[in-house]
Each structure stands twice: as structure tokens, then as C-alpha cells.
Amino acid sequence: MRRTYLGEFEEVVLLMVAILDGExxxxxxxxxxxxxxxxxxxFGTVHNTLIRLEEKGFVTxxxxxxxxxxxxxxxRLFRVTALGSRAxxxxxxxxxxxxxxxxxxxxxxxxx
Amino acid sequence: MNPQDANRNVGSPPxxxxxxxxxxxxxxxLEEVExxxxxxxTYWYDRAGRTQATLRxxxxxxxxxxxxxxxxxxxxxxxxxxxxxxxxxxxxYLKIAFRNLIKNRVYSAINIIGLTTGxxxxxxxxxxxxxxxxxxRFHRNTPHIYRVLTNVGKGDSRxxxxxxxxxxxxFAKADVPEIKNAVRIRDNRDFVQFTHGDRQLIxxxxxxxxxxxxTFFDFKLLQGNSNYPFQGDHSxxxxxxxxxxxxxxxxxxxxxxxxxxxxxxxxxxxxxxxxENSSIQYDMLFPMxxxxxxxxxxxxxxxxxxxxxxxxxxxFLELTPGTATQSVEHKLAGLLRIHFRDIGIDDxxxxxxxANIHLYKTDGSDGLIQTVNLFLxxxxxxxxxACTNYVNLSMARSLLRAKEVGVRKxxxxxxxxxxxxxxxxxxxxxxxxxxxxxxxxxxLIPAYNTIANRHMVLxxxxxxxxxxxxxxxxxxLALSSIYPALLLASFDxxxxxxGRFSMGISTTFFRKLLVTGQFMVSVGLIAGxxxxxxxxxxxxxxxxxxxxxYVFSVDIGKMQRQAQxxxxxxxxxxGVRGITYANDQLxxxxxxxxxxxxxxxxxxxxxxxxxxxxxxxxxxxxxxSLVEGQxxxxxxxxxxxxxxxxxxVREAGLTNPIGKRFTLWNTEGTIIxxxxxxxxxxxxxxxxxxxxxxxxxxxxxxxxxxGEDAPQALAAVEKRWKQYNAGLPFxxxxxxDTYDNLYKSEQRTGxxxxxxxxxxILISCLGLFGLATYAAQLRTxxxxxxxxxxxxxxxxxxxxxxxxxxxxxIAIVLATPLIWYVMNQWLKEFAYKVTLxxxxxxxxxxLAVGIALLTVSFQSIKAALMNPVTSLRSx
Numbered sequence: 001m002r003r004t005y006l007g008e009f010e011e012v013v014l015l016m017v018a019i020l021d022g023e024x025x026x027x028x029x030x031x032x033x034x035x036x037x038x039x040x041x042x043f044g045t046v047h048n049t050l051i052r053l054e055e056k057g058f059v060t061x062x063x064x065x066x067x068x069x070x071x072x073x074x075x076r077l078f079r080v081t082a083l084g085s086r087a088x089x090x091x092x093x094x095x096x097x098x099x100x101x102x103x104x105x106x107x108x109x110x111x112x
Numbered sequence: 113m114n115p116q117d118a119n120r121n122v123g124s125p126p127x128x129x130x131x132x133x134x135x136x137x138x139x140x141x142l143e144e145v146e147x148x149x150x151x152x153x154t155y156w157y158d159r160a161g162r163t164q165a166t167l168r169x170x171x172x173x174x175x176x177x178x179x180x181x182x183x184x185x186x187x188x189x190x191x192x193x194x195x196x197x198x199x200x201x202x203x204x205y206l207k208i209a210f211r212n213l214i215k216n217r218v219y220s221a222i223n224i225i226g227l228t229t230g231x232x233x234x235x236x237x238x239x240x241x242x243x244x245x246x247x248x249r250f251h252r253n254t255p256h257i258y259r260v261l262t263n264v265g266k267g268d269s270r271x272x273x274x275x276x277x278x279x280x281x282x283f284a285k286a287d288v289p290e291i292k293n294a295v296r297i298r299d300n301r302d303f304v305q306f307t308h309g310d311r312q313l314i315x316x317x318x319x320x321x322x323x324x325x326x327t328f329f330d331f332k333l334l335q336g337n338s339n340y341p342f343q344g345d346h347s348x349x350x351x352x353x354x355x356x357x358x359x360x361x362x363x364x365x366x367x368x369x370x371x372x373x374x375x376x377x378x379x380x381x382x383x384x385x386x387x388e389n390s391s392i393q394y395d396m397l398f399p400m401x402x403x404x405x406x407x408x409x410x411x412x413x414x415x416x417x418x419x420x421x422x423x424x425x426x427x428f429l430e431l432t433p434g435t436a437t438q439s440v441e442h443k444l445a446g447l448l449r450i451h452f453r454d455i456g457i458d459d460x461x462x463x464x465x466x467a468n469i470h471l472y473k474t475d476g477s478d479g480l481i482q483t484v485n486l487f488l489x490x491x492x493x494x495x496x497x498a499c500t501n502y503v504n505l506s507m508a509r510s511l512l513r514a515k516e517v518g519v520r521k522x523x524x525x526x527x528x529x530x531x532x533x534x535x536x537x538x539x540x541x542x543x544x545x546x547x548x549x550x551x552x553x554x555x556l557i558p559a560y561n562t563i564a565n566r567h568m569v570l571x572x573x574x575x576x577x578x579x580x581x582x583x584x585x586x587x588x589l590a591l592s593s594i595y596p597a598l599l600l601a602s603f604d605x606x607x608x609x610x611g612r613f614s615m616g617i618s619t620t621f622f623r624k625l626l627v628t629g630q631f632m633v634s635v636g637l638i639a640g641x642x643x644x645x646x647x648x649x650x651x652x653x654x655x656x657x658x659x660x661x662y663v664f665s666v667d668i669g670k671m672q673r674q675a676q677x678x679x680x681x682x683x684x685x686x687g688v689r690g691i692t693y694a695n696d697q698l699x700x701x702x703x704x705x706x707x708x709x710x711x712x713x714x715x716x717x718x719x720x721x722x723x724x725x726x727x728x729x730x731x732x733x734x735x736x737s738l739v740e741g742q743x744x745x746x747x748x749x750x751x752x753x754x755x756x757x758x759x760x761v762r763e764a765g766l767t768n769p770i771g772k773r774f775t776l777w778n779t780e781g782t783i784i785x786x787x788x789x790x791x792x793x794x795x796x797x798x799x800x801x802x803x804x805x806x807x808x809x810x811x812x813x814x815x816x817x818x819g820e821d822a823p824q825a826l827a828a829v830e831k832r833w834k835q836y837n838a839g840l841p842f843x844x845x846x847x848x849d850t851y852d853n854l855y856k857s858e859q860r861t862g863x864x865x866x867x868x869x870x871x872x873i874l875i876s877c878l879g880l881f882g883l884a885t886y887a888a889q890l891r892t893x894x895x896x897x898x899x900x901x902x903x904x905x906x907x908x909x910x911x912x913x914x915x916x917x918x919x920x921x922i923a924i925v926l927a928t929p930l931i932w933y934v935m936n937q938w939l940k941e942f943a944y945k946v947t948l949x950x951x952x953x954x955x956x957x958x959l960a961v962g963i964a965l966l967t968v969s970f971q972s973i974k975a976a977l978m979n980p981v982t983s984l985r986s987x
Contacts, residue, residue, distance in 0.1 A: 026148035031155070043152060044175025047145065048182035055185065063144065069154060073147030 006058070006087055012037060013049045014088060017059055017078045025075040026050070050078060058084030123162050125153045125169040136177045141184045145176055201529065202536070209537035213544075219509065219882060220541065223502055226878040227545035227588075230498020232552045233871045235584050237491030240564050242580055244484045247389045247470035251330040253430055256292075258437065258463035260284075260427040260444070261474050265706060265720065266457065272474040276427045276461070278404075278416040280444065281322070283451055284427075288443045290435040295328040297321050297426040300398055302406075303371040305840055308358045314841055315354060315395040320403040326381075328430060329392070335365050336381025345402040349381035354395045373839060388566060391469045420452045429463070437463045483861065486934070490868050493633045495584065497872055499592035500626045501879035502538070506596040507623055508886045510603075517600055518608035530601035538593030546585050563860060624919055627883070630876040631923035631960055636931040637869035639956035643935045644862035646946045651855055654944065657790025658698070659735040660847040662689075662822060665697065666829060667843065668813045671836040675809030678832050685828040687821025690733040693810035694726045698734065699850045701792045701802065708803075709775035710764050710783075719763045722792065722800060723776055725807035731787065733816050741770040741785030750806040752781030758789045760801030776803055791944075794854045798943040814847075873960070877967045880916060884968040888912060888975035895975055896983035908976035913968045920964045924957035931956075 006014065016032045017024040024032075030046050033039050053059045060081055063074040080088075130146075137145055149172060156165035174180070213220045248254060260280060262273040281294040300318040307313075325331075326338040326349075333341065334352060341349050348369065355364040364379045371377060377398070386393045404416045411419070431440060444461040464474065471481040517530060554570055561568055570577065671678055679691050696703060701722040708721055728746040731738065739758060744750045754774045761769045769783045789799045817825035830842045852859070888895075895908055932948060939945045 026144065027151045027155070030152065042175035043145075043149060043172035044177075044180050047141070047148075047176055048180075051141075051182045051184045066147070070147035070151045073143050073150070075147060076141070076144040 006056075006091065009045075010049055010053060010058075011088070011091060012039075013046065014053055014058055014080065014084055017050075017053075018080045018085070018088065022077065022079050024078045027075075029078075050076075053084070054078070057081060058087055123157060123165070125150070126166060129170050129173045132177070133173050138178075138181060138183050141181075149173065149176075197532065201532075205533045205536040206540065208533065209540045212537060213541065216509075218885065219505055222878045222882045223505060223541055224545050224548065226501040226875045227498050227542065228548040228552060229871055230494050230501075230875050231545060231549040231584065231588065232556065233868065234491050234495035234498070234588075235549065235553065235581055236556070236560050237487050237494070237868075238580050238584060239568070239577065240560075240566075241484055241488045241491065242576065243389060243564070243566065243568075244471070244480060246576075248391050248466050250387060250389070251466070253328075253330075254466050256431050256433055256435075257328075257466040258429050258431065258440075259466060259469055260429060261462040261464050262423055263457060263460055263462060271704070271720065272462070273423055274426070274464075274474050275423045276425050277420050277423055278425050279418065279420060279451065280447070280461070281425070281427045281429075282417050283447045284429060284444060287447060288440060290432050290440055290443075291429050292432050293324055293328050293430040295322045295324045295428050296400060297325065297392070297428075298400065298403060298424055300396075300403070302403075303375070305372055306358070306377075306396075307370040307373070308367065311358055313357060317393060317395040318398065319394045319396075320398050320400045322400045325397065326383075328428065331386065331390075331392075332384035334382045334384050341381045341397075342399040342401075343378065343380050345399055345405060346375065346377050347380040347399060348377040349383055349397040350379055351383050351385045351395055353385050355379065355382050389470075391466075420448075428466070482937070483857075486938075487864075490637070494868060494872055494875070495588050496591070497630050497633050497875050499588050500630050501875055501882070502541075502592040503596055504623055504626050504879050505882045505886075506534075506538075507599060508883055510596065510600050511890065513600060514603050514608045517603045518605040521603070521605035522609070527601045531597050534597035534600050535593050538589060538597065542585065542589045542593075550581075563864065623883075627876075627880065627916070627919045628923045628926070630872075630879060631920045631964070632927040632930075634869065634872045634876045635920075635924050635927040635956050635960045636934075637865065637872050638959050639927070639931045639953050640935060641862070641866040641869045642952050642956055643939070643946070643948065644858070644865050646952070647939065647942065648855065648859060648862050650944075650946045651795050651858075654791075654795065657736070657788060660699070660851060662817050662819055663733070663814055663847045664817070664822075664826070664844045665847065665850075666813045666815065666833065668693075668811060668833065669837040669840065671813075671833060672809055672811055674836070675813075679813075682815070682828060682832060685825065687817045687823075687825035688815060688828065689818060690729060690816035692727055692729040692733040692814050693808065694724055694730060694812050694814065695807070695810040696724050696812065697850060698724075698792055698814070699847055700794065700854060704800075705777065707777050710766065711773040712766065713764070717765070719760075719801055721760055721776075722802040723805060724792075724802060725805045725810055727806070727808045727810070730804070733814060736790060737788045739786045739788050741783070743785055744804075744806045746808065752779065753784040753806055754781055755785040755787055755804040756783055757787050757799070757802040759799050760803055761786055763801050774803070776805060779805065795944040796942050873963055877963060880964055880967045881971065884912070884916065884971040887915070888971050892975070892978070892983045895978065896980035899976075899980040900984070905973070905976045909969060909972045912972035912975060913965060916964060916968045917961060920961050921957075924953075924960060928953045928957075 012033070013029060016029045016036070019036075020028050020032060026043060026047055029050070030041070030043060033041065033046070050059065050061075054061055058081060059078045061076045061078045063076055065077065066072045066074045133146065133149070134142065149169065152172065153165050153169050156168050160168075251257065259274065260276045262276050264271050264273060278296060278298075281296045284291050285294040298320045300320050303318065305312055305314050323339075323341055326333055326341045333349075336349065350358070350364060358364070358369060359367055359379075364382055367379050369377045369379065383397070407416045407419070408414060416422075429440070431437070441459060441461055441463055445459060448455065448460050462474075464472075464476075468476075471479055471484065473479040520530060550570075557568060557570060560566070568577075668675065668678075675693060679693075682688050682691055701724060704720040704722055706720050708719070726744070728744040728750070730736070731743045738755075741755070743755065744753065754776065756764075756766075756769060756774070766772055766783075769786055772783050774781060774783050787802075787804070791799060792802060793800070813829075815825055815829055826844065829844070833842050891912070895903075898908060898911075932953070935948060939948070
């Protein structure tokens with residue numbers, strides 16, 4: 001399988017799904033996004049991103065847990081797959097390695 | 113579905129938005145999205161109030177409507193087949209097709225060779241046909257342009273001439289309102305050689321034309337004024353190539369050409385070269401007025417418009433659209449009566465459409481169109497034979513691929529996918545064949561141009577050329593790929609995989625039909641080749657009644673004044689066996705006249721006779737034998753003596769012709785001899801009446817020499833000739849060559865037929881070879897068992913070959929009557945011809961069987977010799 005890339009927004013959504021740990025679905029992901037990053041996006045954006053992540057194999061989903069709040073309709077709950085977690089870890093690791101390469105003074109100078 | 117009552121106290125999202133969502137959101141994710149949005153509405157309601165919630169709800173509903181929403185693939189969809197035309201699929205088809213080509217190298221090679229050969233020959237034939245059919249159709253007014261034909265004589269002696277007299281065009285244009293325009297063309301033989309500076313050239317395609325020529329036709333005048341093409345009588349219009357030959361890069365306009373060292377012509381126009389598909393072809397055009405002026409000078413003031421007796425003009429008329437040709441013909445006949453006299457023929461003129469000139473004879477019967485149609489059919493047949501190969505081989509091999517189809521279908525391949533796959537496989541093969549075809553065509557174009565007498569080039573910009581090539585390719589591809597692809601795609605996977613599969617009777621029958629068809633074409637073409645070849649041999653070896661071996665003729669020009677002196681001198685030269693003078697080419701006597709009279713002629717009796725003036729040695733040089741009387745001796749009274757051929761005597765109804773009175777034109781005399789009939793025209797014509805008249809010094813000299821001494825004789829003649837005709841080129845022709853030229857087109861047809869036959873046989877045999885290989889493969893085990901049980905090699909070869917030979921025999925039986933009919937039509941052209949013997953067809957059949965047997969037996973013997981242990985162990 002050819003390498004699949006993860007976009008920035010996709011990465012954030014994938015992280016949300018990981019944070020929510022099995023409780024992630026459209027509503028909670030949207031709310032978590034707003035809560036943790038302050039980004040307000042349309043529901044459609046989240047919806048589409050989740051579908052795309054699933055197509056890429058980073059998350060799986062199953063239907064379940066209808067509540068009265070939602071008129072008894074089931075939710076689609078997302079969970080990070082092994083591929084998804086590996087992708088996140090790789091990104092994390094890559095970032096870290098890159099951070100290591102930055103000469104210590106650079107950021108101090110630019111930051112000051 | 114409505115939100116539950118419990119949620120009503122917190123308000124509910126607008127119904128219409130919800131309705132929109134249920135209608136437009138993809139069904140697969142509707143439930144979860146509806147729920148999520150409801151939940152979010154409540155969340156927003158709680159945090160920001162009703163209005164905010166409603167607004168956000170609407171905005172977010174829109175964000176999950178098409179085209180913004182991404183469709184979730186259901187589990188089924190995720191693994192469902194791609195469209196048959198998805199790029200990935202097409203890549204896959206091509207990959208499989210390519211692997212198949214490589215894997216079955218022999219079949220691929222057979223197919224590609226067969227297709228390429230067929231396509232090259234087929235396309236060339238079709239290109240030729242298209243070219244012939246396009247003759248004279250490039251003028252804007254072609255549908256309204258007619259050539260005037262002259263009808264002369266009545267009954268049996270009726271002839272149709274393509275030339276008319278000069279006054280007709282003049283009066284027709286003036287008096288007949290339906291005639292918009294008219295033009296006359298008269299061949300110009302008044303000049304031989306033209307000089308410009310140090311360039312001396314001979315152009316034999318010269319004509320006098322009316323100035324209207326340049327506006328009447330759509331020939332493009334590159335330089336000069338088409339309304340006033342000539343400036344004075346001594347001007348000339350050249351074609352671009354001719355101008356280039358004389359003047360190189362100089363501007364030809366205003367330049368001067370010297371004709372035969374006596375007259376000067378100013379170039380006043382340059383015409384684009386005549387298109388190849390034009391019946392009208394000249395190098396130089398002179399003003400008609402020049403000829404008219406000379407004519408008047410030479411005929412004591414009589415103008416060409418008063419000369420109703422000379423039929424040397426091509427007359428073309430342009431009619432107003434919608435005019436009936438019959439009424440015009442009628443009016444022209446009326447003109448003749450008014451301006452000349454009643455010549456006793458009701459229909460002295462006929463109009464022939466310009467587009468028909470090239471393809472039809474003057475009497476409207478099939479001319480070249482017969483050959484064109486014949487070749488069109490052959491071209492298509494050859495293409496079909498090539499297609500048949502592909503169909504046959506792929507059908508035969510479909511048994512081997514049945515399992516592949518079965519497995520593919522079980523995995524989930526649809527009919528369409530398989531169909532597309534097989535079509536693409538064919539397309540790939542065709543693409544390779546097409547490429548090879550184009551390369552081969554490029555290489556063979558010089559040969560084609562020689563045979564077809566053309567100057568074709570494969571130009572990318574020629575739409576007609578490419579439409580022929582493209583159409584042929586697409587048609588053959590469609591013809592040969594669709595049926596096998598449908599067949600393969602329609603296999604029932606269960607049957608195939610259970611091994612209970614066998615080809616239906618209809619398919620086997622269809623395949624046999626195809627092989628039979630292929631061999632019908634081959635047998636037909638072989639028989640055709642044999643017949644044509646026999647006829648050509650017949651023509652070549654037939655006793656013509658005179659001896660034309662090693663005789664050459666020379667137009668003696670100014671030497672005519674000293675004819676007798678030259679003759680006496682030349683007779684002493686080495687290699688000269690005999691010399692005689694006559695006024696026409698003996699091989700093909702052109703002139704005919706009806707102005708004859710004889711003793712005992714009844715008033716309504718009339719025949720056309722070919723007059724020839726000869727000297728006293730004519731009969732002996734050509735070894736013509738007299739049936740009665742004697743030949744010319746050179747005595748004074750010979751000038752009123754005539755010698756007739758047998759046919760003339762018979763048609764005149766003369767008994768005891770010697771001593772009878774005979775009149776030719778204005779010469780009254782007596783018949784002194786009757787010469788045995790001889791062929792003085794193409795063998796397509798019956799021997800016609802001929803009469804010899806005596807004249808010791810004619811313009812044409814015949815020199816009889818021998819094979820060895822011909823060069824000396826020629827040199828001797830040339831030396832004398834140059835003395836009298838200084839500055840002019842010496843030209844001669846051997847009678848044998850002139851004679852062969854009469855049958856050029858037949859020789860070409862014969863040559864092409866043998867080529868076509870060879871191609872058809874090659875392709876058919878390739879197919880047969882493939883089929884035999886396949887049959888042997890399929891029956892490997894059967895052959896093994898038979899051998900184990902004691903079958904002989906011969907028996908097995910017979911077994912394998914019998915099926916194919918049967919088909920070839922059926923093909924022979926079916927093809928014979930067809931080809932017999934066609935060749936009979938072809939032979940009808942000849943008055944003297946070979947008979948269509950049964951053995952020609954038997955020989956053709958035998959050849960076909962022999963070739964088929966050779967092809968098949970190679971594989972069969974190989975199969976029969978195989979060790980049964982090897983073939984049976986695989987079980």
C-alpha cells in the first residue's frame with residue numbers, strides 16, 4: 001500500500017479521536033476541537049474528515065449507543081487503528097527529531 | 113421521524129432544514145448525522161439560545177449536503193468492482209493483454225503478420241480505388257460539366273468519338289441558352305522542341321485551348337490573369353513543373369521560349385500542376401487563336417468555325433443547373449442542321465458527364481469502373497480474410513481461455529469487464545499491426561506509385577488518405593474483435609470450471625464457415641491469376657499475321673524529301689534487313705474513314721475502313737501474305753491500286769475482288785490484291801477492314817533488323833536522320849514494345865492478381881497453421897491414446913488433416929462458379945481470348961489443397977510423431 005499522508009486538520013481530528021478513546025463521534029469530536037484548540041468548524045468538515053480518515057485506514061467505526069437526546073438514533077463511534085496510532089507516533093517522533101536539530105540559540109533569538 | 117417530545121421544551125430545529133437533510137443527505141450516514149445534529153442543536157441551544165442554535169443548525173445542515181458532504185462507502189461498496197472503464201481497470205486489461213501477447217508468441221506473430229499483410233495490401237487497394245473514383249470531381253462545377261461526344265455512322269458501323277468539330281462549341285455557346293459556357297481543347301503537335309537559353313526540352317503534352325479554359329475549370333492559375341491568360345497568339349501558359357524545368361528559379365512570366373528554332377512564345381501564365389486525378393493533363397497551353405489563324409491561312413480563308421469535317425477537338429460544355437441533357441443534345445443536333453446540313457443521323461451528339469470520363473466508355477458502358485469495382489471487392493475480401501484469421505484463432509483459443517474467464521467471473525468480473533478486456537486485447541494487437549502497416553506502407557509507397565502510376569506520399573495533412581486508413585483500421589478491428597469478445601465474455605463459469613464445457617455446435621460451424629470463406633477467396637484469386645496469365649501469354653504468343661520481331665519505327669521528319677535515297681543508302685548498312693515506309697503505326701492503326709466506294713456497292717452499304725499508305729516493300733518486311741492477286745511493285749500505276757484485307761473484301765461483299773473498281777476518298781482505282789487478315793489493333797477488337805494504298809515516301813520508316821545488330825542499325829539510322837533533322841532529338845520505338853504497351857493495364861491487372869492471390873493464400877495459411885497447431889494441442893491426449901493402441905503416424909496425420917482438407921474442398925466447389933462468372937466478364941473485353949477450361953479451376957483447387965496440406969501436415973506430423981509417454985504422462 002502506498003504511503004498515505006495525513007493533513008494538518010486530519011491530524012488534529014485523529015488526535016481528538018485518540019483523546020476521546022472510543023467515545024469519539026461527530027458531536028464529541030466537534031466539541032473537543034472547540035474546547036482544546038478553539039477552532040470552530042462546521043459539522044460537515046468534521047464529518048468529512050472522519051470519513052476520509054476511515055478510508056485511509058487510520059480509524060475504524062461502529063454504530064451504537066442511541067440516546068434519547070438524539071431521538072434514539074445511533075452514533076457512529078470512532079476508534080484509532082494501529083495504523084492510525086503508528087502514524088501519530090511517527091509524526092510525534094519526526095517532530096521531536098526535528099526539534100533536536102534546531103540549534104538552541106535560534107529559537108531564543110527569534111523568540112525574543 | 114420527529115424529535116421526541118422530551119426535546120420540545122428546548123425547542124426543535126426548523127422542520128424545513130431537517131426535511132432538507134433527510135432528502136439530500138446520503139442515505140448511508142443519515143441516521144448518525146441526524147442524531148449528531150440534534151445533539152449539537154441542544155448543545156448550542158443551551159449555550160447560546162434559540163436563534164443562534166437555529167442559525168448554526170442551518171449552516172451545519174448545509175455543510176453536510178451535497179456537494180460538500182463526503183460519501184461514506186458502505187462495506188459492500190468498498191470492495192465492489194470498479195467501473196469497467198476505470199483507469200486502473202484499463203491499465204489492468206492492457207497488462208493482461210500484453211502478457212497474453214508475450215505468452216502466446218506464435219499466435220501473436222501469426223495474427224500480427226496476417227493482419228499487417230492484409231492491412232497493407234487492403235489499404236493500398238482501397239487508396240487506389242478512392243483515387244480512381246475521385247477523378248475530375250474537384251471542379252466546383254463538375255456536376256454541370258459535360259463532354260460532347262460525336263456519333264457517326266449507323267447500324268453496325270456506328271462509332272462514338274470523343275472528339276468533335278470546332279464550330280460546335282462556338283454555335284452552342286451563342287445559340288443554346290442552357291449552355292453557360294464552352295471550351296475547346298485541341299492537341300498541339302505542331303511543335304516538338306522548346307529552347308530557353310541552353311535548355312532544350314521536349315514536351316509532348318501540349319494543347320491549344322480557348323481562353324475560357326482558365327475560368328471554365330478550377331485549375332489554379334498561379335501567375336497571370338485567368339480572364340486574359342494569353343497576350344497575343346504567341347503566348348503560352350505553362351504548368352509550374354514545366355516552368356521550373358525551363359526557367360529554374362527565374363520568374364517565367366515574360367520570358368521567351370523558342371519553339372523548333374523558328375517561333376518565339378512569351379510565357380503569360382503559370383498554372384498549378386494538373387491534379388493527378390484530372391483527366392485533362394497538359395504541360396503547355398497555347399491559344400486556340402494561334403491554330404485558328406494558321407488554319408485560315410492554310411485553307412484559303414476558311415475559318416475553323418466553318419470546318420465541320422475535322423473531328424479533333426475536345427468540347428466541354430457547362431450547363432445551367434437542372435438542365436436535362438437530352439434537350440441540350442437535341443438542340444445541338446438542331447444546330448448542326450441549321451449551320452451545316454442534315455447528315456442523316458438523329459442524334460449526332462451525346463453529352464458525357466465530366467465525372468464519367470475516366471471511368472466509363474463513351475457509349476456509357478463500364479470502362480475502368482469495372483476494374484475499380486473488381487479491385488474494391490478484392491481489397492475488401494483481403495481485409496476480411498485477414499480479420500477472419502483473428503476471429504478464427506481467438507475463437508479456437510477461447511477454449512484454452514475458458515478457465516480464465518470462469519475464474520474471473522467467479523471472482524466477480526462482469527460481462528462488460530471481460531468484453532472490454534478482450535476488445536482491448538484485440539486493440540493492442542491491432543495497434544501493433546497498424547504500426548507495422550504504416551511502416552511497411554512507407555517502405556512500399558515507391559512500388560505502389562510505380563504500379564499505380566501515381567505520386568502519392570504519406571502526408572499527415574492529407575485527410576482523404578487518413579480517412580481511408582483510419583476507417584479501414586476501425587472497421588477491421590470492429591469486425592474481428594467484437595464477436596470473439598462477446599463469445600468469451602458469455603461463458604458460463606460453472607460449466608467451464610466443472611470441465612463440462614465444450615464449444616457449441618454453432619461456434620464450430622461458424623469457424624468452419626470462416627475457413628471455407630478464406631479459402632474461397634484464395635482459390636478464386638489463384639484461378640483468376642491463372643486465367644489472366646493464360647490470356648496474356650495468348651496475346652503475347654498469338655500469331656498476329658505479321659512479323660514484328662526486331663522492327664523499329666522512326667518518324668523521319670524532313671528526311672521524307674529524300675526518302676528513297678536514304679532507303680537505298682541504309683539498306684547497305686550492317687544489320688538492316690529491310691526498310692519500308694508507311695503512314696501509321698501498324699500495331700494500332702488509328703485512322704478510320706467511311707469515304708469509300710466500290711463496284712457493286714449498294715446505296716445503303718457503308719463500312720469504316722482503316723486506310724494505310726505503304727510502299728512496295730511493306731508486305732515483304734512484315735511478312736504479310738497475299739491470298740489473291742499481287743502486291744505493289746513501284747510502277748507508276750500503283751498510285752491507283754488498292755490492296756484490301758480479307759475482312760474488307762468480306763464486308764464489302766465482293767466476290768473475285770481482283771480488278772474490281774475501288775474508291776478511297778477521292779482516289780479512284782482498282783483492287784490488285786487481297787492480303788490475309790492480320791491484327792493491326794489490340795486483340796480486344798475484332799479484325800476490321802483495312803485498305804493499303806501506294807505511296808513510296810511516307811513519314812514513318814520501319815526498319816527491320818536482327819537481335820544482335822540492332823544497335824548498329826539504330827546508329828546508322830540515327831546518323832542519317834540527324835543530317836536532315838539537325839537540332840531535333842532522335843526518337844524511335846520497337847514494335848514489340850509498342851505492342852506490349854497496348855496491354856499495359858492488363859499486364860498490371862495480371863501482376864496485381866497474382867500478388868493478391870499470394871497475399872490471400874499467405875494469410876489463409878497462417879490462419880490454417882494456427883488452427884492446426886491448436887487442434888493438435890487440443891488432441892494431444894487423444895493422439896497419445898491412439899498411438900498406444902497402435903495407430904500409425906500416417907493414420908494420425910490423416911485424422912488431423914482431414915477436417916481442414918474437407919473445408920478447402922468445399923471452398924473450391926463454392927468458389928468455382930463465382931470465379932468462372934467473374935473471369936468470363938473480364939474476358940469479354942477481348943475479341944480473341946482463351947477458353948475457360950475446367951482444368952484451370954482444377955489446377956487452382958489443387959494448388960490450394962496442396963498449400964493447405966503442406967501447412968496443416970507440418971503440425972500434424974509433429975503431433976503424430978510425439979512420444980505418447982510424454983503426452984499421456986501429463987494426465
